Amino acid sequence: MEQLLKILEKNARLDDKAIAVMLDTTEAAVAAEIEKLEKDGVIYGYRPLINHDKIHVPFVEAIIELRVTPRKDTGFEEIARKVSAFDEVDSVYLMSGGYDLHVRVTGKDFRDIALFVAQRLALLDGVLSTATHFILTRYKAHGVILNENHTDERGNISL
Amino acid sequence: MINLSDKISKRTASLKPSGIRRFFDIANEMDNVISLGVGEPDFKTPYAIRRKGIENLEEGRTGYSANAGMMELRNAITRFLHRKYELSYDPAKEILVTVGGSEAIDLGIRAFLDPGDEVLIPEPSFVCYSPIVTLTSGIPVPIVTKEEDHFRLTPEALEGAITDKTKMLILPYPNNPTGAVMKKEHLEAIAEVILRHDLIVLSDEIYSELTYNGKHVSIASIPGMKERTILVNGFSKAFSMTGWRLGYAAAPKEAISQMTKIHQYAVMCAPTTSQYAAIEALDHCDENIEEMRNEYNMRRRLTVNGFNEIGLHTFEPEGAFYVFPSIQSTGLSSEEFCEKLLYAKRVAVVPGNAFGESGEGFIRVSYSYSVKHILEAIKRIGEFVQELREQ
The missing domain is CATH 1.10.10 (Arc Repressor Mutant, subunit A)
Structure with missing residues (x-):
């Protein structure tokens, strides 16, 4: 396996x-x-790894650091589920350290994401603060180094 | 004006350039060529090993080492040989660290040969043995190995090639280019002949860690053989360290002391940075070896299966990272096949006859490439074979 x-x-x-x-x-x-x-849900999906820099479709990605108030009975579970329910949200992780939820959001432009944060995410019950970080350049994603010309440098020897 | 060509020694001039080179030279001039030609791992040297090299450079450890190699490295080599192949050597007197396994082969041959001594070389095999024997005024004597024997050296073939001038047998297993291995029972069978004729063995075991379906056995572990065996191994293949140029010889002290003399006059010592890195490799990188071997093994099965499916009969290799498909069914010679394939489909492989005349009718295919690359290359070769058959 x-x-x-x-x-x-x-x-x-x-x-x-x-x-x-x-x-x-x-x-x-x-x-x-x-x-x-x-x-069994071990494999929960398949998708292509798309390098958005190569296509001319507007695409913006941001990481949002969310600080939230956990609930007495359900802890972070409920708020995490609520955040996950948005289509704009690609991934949600509970973090150790300086903030609670790590949320990756995609949209077609900066405004898209700004509006989503201001009008939907920040207004959720239990959200204390948000810090939005826009991704500027992708060098490596999903274990693959992007925009690199891979040339095989071997082959210059006779064995 | 001086005519330099006239002054080159006749012996050097008589050496043929390696037949592997020619196809790469053509391939390098073409676009969109995919190669299954390279005899070099596609993995980077494991990070911990590279780090060790960098650390030692940073700390300025950039001088020569002892001629025979750093004692700490020789200790590590001894431990490794014991742990992996149940061999016991004295690190102070029976190990020599060399510039790649290649130098160890050169030294082993030079230390033992007198003019006219015959050296037996099972073929197809790596291209360096015969030229080095020739340069040493020895006489290379090829022994043909056959696919029906799984390209192993049989006691009968060995016996048949021995004359009263025979001094040494080269034993290149796991084999480049066939991928053949000699298992314990096969080694025992030839050991009897070797002992009876009092031969020296130069055992080139550079691919030992890339053995599938079981563990590598060194001929030096067969009773009576260690005292007459020069074991050659190194770091290039097992640890993906080709460019570090580091190998070693393990042999009785009478051999090592003579080989060390040549080594000290010719190259002084092996590169020090590489030696520091190699200690890390031997002591802490078993997991990396295992991981690479696993990956090679999957590609090996895929490649063998792929060639058999497109109608090029391929023997199942159990070592190194090559397969050796027969192209006899196409009616072409090895060189014709490779050249036509290169022009028609832009795939580079090496003609089998580059590894000795007995390699005629075969091609060497390396699987030290990604799965995707291998599948694409086999697809193109399949189309090529199909088109040949339709003509």
Whole structure:
């Protein structure tokens, strides 16, 4: 399972047959294992890694540091769920350290995100403060270094 | 004006340039070429090892080391050989740190050969042995290994090649380019012949850590063999440290002391930065080796399977990072196949005859590339083979 996940993490589009060969097992076994991982929620989705710098569709990303008041009975759970429910929100993490929720938001421009923060996020019950950080340049995302011309420098030796 | 070509020694002039080079030279001039040609790991040296090198540079440890290599490194090599292959050597007298495994091969051959001595070289194999033997006034004697024997050296083939001039056997396993390995029982079978004919063995085990389906066994661990074996190994393949140029020889002290003499006159000592880094590699990087081996193993299966599926029969290699598909079914020679493939589909592989005449009819394919790259290359080669068959 660990090896299978490793392979998929690197390239989720490899077909079951190639994976079966790599893991020295059958195609059916790979299909069954993936189905199980999906059913158990271990694999909760697949998506392409899109480099938005390469397409001319307006796209802005921001990280919002949220300080909130936890509830006596449910702690951070309730507010975290409320924040997660917004379509604009891509990810929500509870953090240790100087603030509570780390929220990644996407929109088509700065104004989009500013309005979302001012008119929706900041108004939620329990939100004490927000600090919004816009992402300026992406160098590496999801483990991949972006906008780098990869040339194989090997091959200059005779062995 | 001086005619330099006239002055070059006849022996040097007689050496043929490596046949691997030619195709890279053509490929480098073309766009959109994808290569499965390189005989070098695609992993970076593990970070901890690089860090160790950097630290020692920062601290200004940039002088020579002892000729035979830093004692601390020789200790680490001894521990490694014991832990991995159950071999015991005296770090003070039986280990020599060299500039890559290549230098250790050179020294081993030079220390033992007198003019006219014959050296047996199983082929197909790495391209350096025969030229070095020639430069040492020895006589290289190829022994053909066959696919039906899994490209292993058989006792019969060995016996058949021995004459009263034979002094040394080169044992290049796990093998570049075939990926063949010699398991314990195969080593035992040839050991008997080696002992009976009182031969020296130069065992090039540079790919030892890249052995799949079981553990590597060194011929030096077979009874009676250690006293006549020069074991060559290094850091390039196991630790992805090709550019650090570091290897070693382990052998009885009579051999090491003579080899050290040549080494001290020719290169003084191996690079010191590399030696510091190598200690870290041997002592703390088993996990990195394991991870790389796993990754290679997956690609190995994928590559073997891929070639068999496109109709190029491929023997299952159990070591190194090469597969050696037969292209005989296409009716082309190795060189024709590689050249046509390069022009038609822009895929670079190495013709098998670059590794000795017995490699004719095969190509060497390296799988030290990403899975995506391998799949794309095999797809193109598949199209090429299909088009050949339709002609």
